[in-house]
Amino acid sequence: MFVKRFFEPKLAQASYLIVCQGKGQAVVIDPNRDVDQYIQAAAAEGATVTHITETHIHADFCSGARELAARSGGTLYLSDEGDADWKYAFAAADGAVLVKHGDHLTVGNIDLEVVHTPGHTPEHISFLITDRAAADEPIAAATGDFIFVGDVGRPDLLEKAANLKGTMEVGARTLWKSIEAFRARPEWLQIWPGHGAGSSCGKGISAIPHSTLGYEKRFNWAFQCKTEQEFVNAVLEGQPDPPKYFAEMKRVNKIGPRVLGGFTRPAETPAADLAPVLASGARVVDMRPAAEFAMGGVPGTINVPMNGSFTTWMGWFVPYTEDFYLIGDAALVDTAVRDLAMIGLDRIGGWFNPSAVAAWSSSAQHPLSQIPQIGVMDLAESIKNGGVTLVDVRNVNEWSGGHIKGALHIPLGRLTERFEEIPQGKPIVMQCAGGARSMIGASVLKTRGLDRVINLTGGFGAWAKAGLPVEN
Secondary structure, eight states: OEEEEEEETTTTEEEEEEEETTTTEEEEESOOSOTHHHHHHHHHTTOEEEEEEOSSOOSSSOOOHHHHHHHHOOEEEEEOOSOGGGSOTTTTTTTOEEEOTTOEEEETTEEEEEEEOOSSSTTOEEEEEEETTTOSSOSEEEEETSBOSSOBOOSOHHHHTSOOTTOHHHHHHHHHHHHHHHTTSOTTOEEEESBOTTOTTOSSOOSSSOEEHHHHHHHOHHHHOOSHHHHHHHHHTTOOOOOTHHHHHHHHHHHOOOOOSSOOOOOBOOGGGHHHHHHTTOEEEEOSOHHHHHHOBOTTOEEOOSSTTHHHHHHHHSOSSSOEEEESOHHHHHHHHHHHHTTTOOOEEEEEOTHHHHHHHTSTTSOOBOOOEEOHHHHHHHHHTTOOEEEEOSOHHHHHTOBOTTOEEOOGGGTTTTGGGSOOSSOEEEEOSSSHHHHHHHHHHHHTTOOOEEEETTHHHHHHHTTOOOBO
8 A cells, every 4th residue: 555645735735645556546535626646646656546535525725526537537436424505516417426434435455434524514524544455454544624633623614614604513512523433443543634734724733744543632632622512612712714715615616616627827918908907897916025016016906925825815805706817927827827726716817927017117107006114113103193003914813812002903814894994094004923914905905095005014023022012
């Protein structure tokens, strides 16, 4: 048996290729949309992908299961657990085999036993993996969003992301029962989770890639809870705000993502088309570094730099129902095409080379927009004099850990929907932890017609380091 873990760092998402080298067959668990990596890795081991499966209908990334089945010719195996609201709508049309608790997938000499592990979602399943050529008991469990290293899957997403009211506590109690049932399995059982540190599918997931059930029983907080109510209270407390795109991903992954056939960069859009594109109301995203955008960006564009958080913020601010455009060089656009497809954002109408920004500025009729910076000492003086409105765009947990007195707290992702809460009689200073997210927020406010928007250099970290007063 050959096992390879694939990890997508921008999504903190893990998928697994398991190969029976004796029979030349392979299964992929929880594939993302970059399916070539699985096909190539299987071929390197002299195998073909014959089985494709996933632990549940995902919310945080666009599933690659349909894509992989179409490209490899393998068969889909999908959960038939849970209630009628959470069934795979495309299963019959795609010839998928539906599986339930106790079913087995046979991949050459490898056996995958299906275990229903609801709580994160009603249809969630895990897989007990046994190499029949070497053992008669499982070596590992692919646990998806059920058990992570140091954490467990959050049960509040159906309510917070999919807007299914009243499901949060029910999910927490169901998750408790799943954990208690799983507790009895052998302590040597390896845990292969579906996410690592940085995922919004948990609140404290470790960066360690895998673990054992025995270790988790000793050190994972969820296994330390003595009663169901204690667990419910703990698992629902302090969960991060789920990205806006999670609801869309749930819908797309349920009905079936479209098969792309690969990642293709669209044709470059002429610089002269930038003005009419903006006039049409289309979203245009400038992917250049924040410092470059601050010195001069095209009015009406927002700045989401290509970094580790790119996909998350694009999922917040770019609509799924309309074409959008990018500003960046060809290599940057290639990266963006792949990364955005991972969260289902594949309606890229075109892209502009950064030279389009220079071309814009060369016209006297088209001045560039700038975002001034302010240091913490100057901000402190401005606050003292009542001369600015400070908007803190960090998340709830960061805010609770300490903030600048008098700041208005609006998490970055909620900025557009809570725009009317921002007083507009004074200059507005945007602030986050280090100055990156606040630059995105500043660019968003500029597109809403606010001219006097300033970014705090160094953010809250610089404020605290300077010994300036902090309120809890």
